[in-house]
Amino acid sequence: AQTVTQSQPEMSVQEAETVTLSCTYDTSESDYYLFWYKQPPSRQMILVIRQEAYKQQNATENRFSVNFQKAAKSFSLKISDSQLGDAAMYFCAYRSASASGTYKYIFGTGTRLKVLA
Amino acid sequence: NAGVTQTPKFQVLKTGQSMTLQCAQDMNHEYMSWYRQDPGMGLRLIHYSVGAGITDQGEVPNGYNVSRSTTEDFPLRLLSAAPSQTSVYFCASKTLAGKRTDTQYFGPGTRLTVL
Numbered sequence: 258a259q260t261v262t263q264s265q266p267e268m269s270v271q272e273a274e275t276v277t278l279s280c281t282y283d284t285s286e287s288d289y290y291l292f293w294y295k296q297p298p299s300r301q302m303i304l305v306i307r308q309e310a311y312k313q314q315n316a317t318e319n320r321f322s323v324n325f326q327k328a329a330k331s332f333s334l335k336i337s338d339s340q341l342g343d344a345a346m347y348f349c350a351y352r353s354a355s356a357s358g359t360y361k362y363i364f365g366t367g368t369r370l371k372v373l374a
Numbered sequence: 375n376a377g378v379t380q381t382p383k384f385q386v387l388k389t390g391q392s393m394t395l396q397c398a399q400d401m402n403h404e405y406m407s408w409y410r411q412d413p414g415m416g417l418r419l420i421h422y423s424v425g426a427g428i429t430d431q432g433e434v435p436n437g438y439n440v441s442r443s444t445t446e447d448f449p450l451r452l453l454s455a456a457p458s459q460t461s462v463y464f465c466a467s468k469t470l471a472g473k474r475t476d477t478q479y480f481g482p483g484t485r486l487t488v489l
Contacts, residue, residue: 261416290476302417302464302480348416352476359470360405360424361432362478364416 259284261351263365270339271373277324278334278368280349288354291325291332296346296367305347308332310354336370344372376400380465380481387455387488395450395484397465403479404470406448407432408440410461411483417464423448424470455488462486 260283270276282291293305308316308325315323320340324333336343349365352358381396399406407422409432419432423442437459439451448467452459465481 263416292476300462300464300483302466302478304477307476350417360407360422360430361419362417364409364418366414366416 259286259289259351259353259363261349261363261365263349263368265368266366267369267371269371269373270336272339272341274339275335275337276339276370278336278347278349278370280332280334280365282330282332282349282351284330284351284353286353286355286358289358290352290354291323292350292352292362293321293323293334294348294350294364295343296348298345302348306334339372341372341374344370346370378465378467378479378481380463380484382484383482385484385486387452387486389456389488391455392451392453393455395452395463395465395486397448397450397481398446399448399465399467399479400446401467401469401479402445403467404445406442406465406467408438408448408450409464409466410434410459411464412461420450420463452486455486457488460486460488 262281289310291308295303306318320337346367348367351363378399408420409417418434421440423429463484466478468478
């Protein structure tokens with residue numbers, strides 16, 4: 258079975274600084290997808306970034322980028338120029354690229370990010 | 375375009391009571407799912423559906439029933455509520471059309487307390 262682990266329950270960053278959130282996962286599959294979701298106090302989940310395992314290039318979305326290390330099964334999220342609006346719970350997630358995996362996402366326990374003014 | 379809506383936002387039940395959490399989406403998404411979120415744990419998939427009349431179990435299905443009679447609606451039923459079902463419940467939907475789409479649209483959540 259696949260697992261997703263986020264070992265940092267809480268992180269803090271000064272406004273305008275850079276912060277990295279860690280995520281490790283375990284799988285025996287070779288093709289899969291990894292995600293970072295943001296959950297602000299409103300509780301809705303927002304897709305921040307997606308990484309396809311077969312792509313070596315790290316995904317980026319504006320101030321958000323990932324460091325995907327497939328061999329190490331590591332998938333960290335870097336937030337540059339942190340803003341107050343980035344404060345939220347961040348979840349790392351996995352899903353298989355198999356046909357049945359399309360429907361089942363596995364989430365980590367989350368990292369609460371605080372942004373200090 | 376309301377996206378994914380959930381009702382109610384808050385609910386308190388007594389042990390043994392039954393209730394239905396409602397979820398609706400107006401994006402014509404084939405896929406809908408229910409998650410529960412507990413402190414110290416990630417979101418866990420309860421049930422999901424890939425279209426009207428088609429449902430399947432997720433990671434933690436026990437104690438919950440679902441049905442999908444229309445594309446828009448995917449209610450979650452608790453037949454006999456237990457304190458272990460105290461949680462925040464999220465409904466999510468996404469399209470299955472197109473290649474490898476993973477943008478899930480989540481509802482605002484329902485906070486359920488079972489006494």
